Amino acid sequence: MSKGVLLVNLGSPDSTNPKDVKKYLGEFLMDERVIDVPYWARTLLVKGIVLNTRPKKSAEAYQRIWWEEGSPLIVLSERLQEKIDDITSVPIALAMRYGTPNILSGLRELHEKGVDEVLLFPLYPQFAMATTETILVLAEELRKEHFPDMKFTTVPPFYNHxxxxxxxxxxxxxxxxxxxxxxxxxxxxxxxxxxxxxxxxxxxxxxxxxxxxxxxxxxxxxxxxxxxxxxxxxxxxxxxxxxxxxxxxxxxxxxxxxxxxxxxxxxxxxxxxxxxxxxxxxxxxxxxxxxxxxxxxxxxxxxxxxxxxxxxxxxxPCLNDRKDWVNVMARWIDEWAHQKPVEA
Structure with missing residues (x-):
């Protein structure tokens, strides 16, 4: 089997325009593992209240931290991906749980490179319903629908590694x-x-x-x-x-x-x-x-x-693309690629 890695982070609006922020917030807050109430109540809260009041304020917050290259989270995630890709033996793709690039595009990128065994790497040290779990659930749904022959392995929470x-x-x-x-x-x-x-x-x-x-x-x-x-x-x-x-x-x-x-x-x-x-x-x-x-x-x-x-x-600052963090992630990935278990 040909192996590859999908790094998955939270995500970000495409821009600081309130319309883009509203679209992003809608996808994020309608996730049943983020706001875990019945669909009707979540719809009433998110679409009836939050998306009519919060996008403008959130857009202003994003404007305060936005970089010339784009969203800091996206830029930093791309830098991390590129640095890991340079020193590992398998292809590395990047996806966001919300917004773009999405998980489907990340899996498709790996599939087009001939990858049929994917290491899912949620970029969260601790497990939570609204972070790790929602990534794994969506990835599995997409695998079954679009890549039924693809095999997944998941990096466990590394909070204590x-x-x-x-x-x-x-x-x-x-x-x-x-x-x-x-x-x-x-x-x-x-x-x-x-x-x-x-x-x-x-x-x-x-x-x-x-x-x-x-x-x-x-x-x-x-x-x-x-x-x-x-x-x-x-x-x-x-x-x-x-x-x-x-x-x-x-x-x-x-x-x-x-x-x-x-x-x-x-x-x-x-x-x-x-x-x-x-x-x-x-x-x-x-x-x-x-x-x-x-x-x-x-x-x-x-x-x-x-x-x-x-x-x-x-x-x-967060670990971002620190050299020692890049080296740690690359080693975990190579250990998996060479049949050594990735353990926390």
Missing amino acids: PDYIRTLANSISEKLEGIDFQHLLFSYHGVPERHIRKSDITSSHCKIDGSCCKTASAAHQFCYRHQCFETTRLVAEYLELKENSYSVSFQSRLGFDPWLQPYTDRTIERFGKQGMKKLAIVTPAFVSDCLETLEEIAMEGKEIFHEVGGEEFTVV
Whole structure:
């Protein structure tokens, strides 16, 4: 069999035009694994309310972070793909779960190169319904419809893989070298609490309390909350961070249902009000910098911190196309291509 790899990231609007942003938001928010309510309710919420109010504001946010080459997330993903392609032994294609290039075009690109065994590589360290799962479900639907003879293998969540932990920790230490910060905040993308319970394969372990994520369970294989805390624990251990010098928060909540807490914006505000002057923040749920890291954290988060008396707000970039991260991914891919298991 001929092998190839499909890297899959979140996606982005084609431009900062509100019409393009509306199209992108429609595809994103109508995904049943993003807003997991009955179709009629999701349609009423998304098409009846959100798409009539949010595109203009979101377009303005994208305009604040847009690069001359295009969407930062797309540009950074393309750079990552190109660098991996240069040093691996199999073809590498790129796709986005929402927007373009889409997963179908990525699979078609590989198929046209004679590939019939694909390594699906979701660019998310932690598993979540709204990220990894939705990628895998759609890819399988497309495979059955368009490429029935194609075989899939999937890179498992790598939130605790020693290579990833080392690379993430090194990116943090390099950015913060010589910076006298008082606290390091690990901010992860938020999800509704019900997503955690829905992903619990034991149907009983996840209580979202102070102990379940620390208690061994088969549920952790698909528990986003546990995996976020575990990434943080391992990085803190690697960097020998002192207790109480770091913490975890969750950003980007939507709607009125309970989401994972504590919330990042309120945490930043609380730190400033408590007299903290120097805060550093890293966003390990993302491999590539995007709207949530460049605008919500680096801009809005900084504004919140300064408004409540904070002075220095340092944001650690995502791994993006760092050489050590490229080398790690390339090694994982080549190990798979030569029949060695890709394990986390």
